[in-house]
Amino acid sequence: MAFTIAIDGPAASGKGTISREVARVFGCAHLDTGLLYRAVGLRMLEGEEPLEAARALMPADLEKDGLRTGAVGEAASKVAAIPEVRAALVDFQRAFARRDGGAVLDGRDIGTVICPEAEAKLFVIASPETRARRRFQEFVAAGEDVDYSRVLEDVRARDARDMGRADAPLRPADDATEIDTTHLSIEEAVAAAIAAIEAAGGTRTA
Numbered sequence: 736m737a738f739t740i741a742i743d744g745p746a747a748s749g750k751g752t753i754s755r756e757v758a759r760v761f762g763c764a765h766l767d768t769g770l771l772y773r774a775v776g777l778r779m780l781e782g783e784e785p786l787e788a789a790r791a792l793m794p795a796d797l798e799k800d801g802l803r804t805g806a807v808g809e810a811a812s813k814v815a816a817i818p819e820v821r822a823a824l825v826d827f828q829r830a831f832a833r834r835d836g837g838a839v840l841d842g843r844d845i846g847t848v849i850c851p852e853a854e855a856k857l858f859v860i861a862s863p864e865t866r867a868r869r870r871f872q873e874f875v876a877a878g879e880d881v882d883y884s885r886v887l888e889d890v891r892a893r894d895a896r897d898m899g900r901a902d903a904p905l906r907p908a909d910d911a912t913e914i915d916t917t918h919l920s921i922e923e924a925v926a927a928a929i930a931a932i933e934a935a936g937g938t939r940t941a
Contacts, residue, residue: 738761738838739833740855741832741853741857742928743841745897748916749859759941760939762940763836768845771827774788775811777810780806792824816896818901821844854937856908860916
């Protein structure tokens with residue numbers, strides 16, 4: 736039986752961490768749809784035209800090194816603003832969403848565009864300062880030389896791009912449950928997500 740869980744939100748809001756744990760608890764497959772755009776962004780940085788890269792995307796592209804770097808994240812946000820690129824990746828995401836056993840998809844337009852009929856929809860947010868601090872700590876842990884103020888500037892610029900694009904802008908679905916992780920621990924955020932999904936009819940397997 737297919738049960739789709741759509742989890743949207745801005746960069747570093749915690750949606751990826753929540754999605755992975757939710758997938759484990761409910762026994763669902765998980766797709767970080769941001770990786771699709773990061774993979775296209777990486778191929779663009781390597782010299783490919785974005786639309787061609789999107790149409791030629793292979794599962795192996797999602798396993799490449801370097802997908803989590805700041806430069807690739809910026810490229811991903813830029814290619815995600817191209818309507819033709821988004822359209823090229825829609826079928827892949829929708830097919831994944833309706834697989835047997837259920838699926839968790841996290842991204843920016845899952846509940847509004849990719850899977851508007853998803854059984855459970857969450858919208859995960861946090862303040863820009865909190866998200867910048869999380870992203871800064873990730874970069875430092877990865878050995879990147881970064882400045883917090885620049886990371887905060889990038890977070891705000893990316894929010895403006897994601898929320899302001901004409902095609903599939905970042906926004907909560909009308910029936911999504913909002914979870915603000917600014918002052919929540921990981922455990923508290925996951926618990927809130929699990930409660931919302933159970934209220935929508937989800938059944939735990941773990």
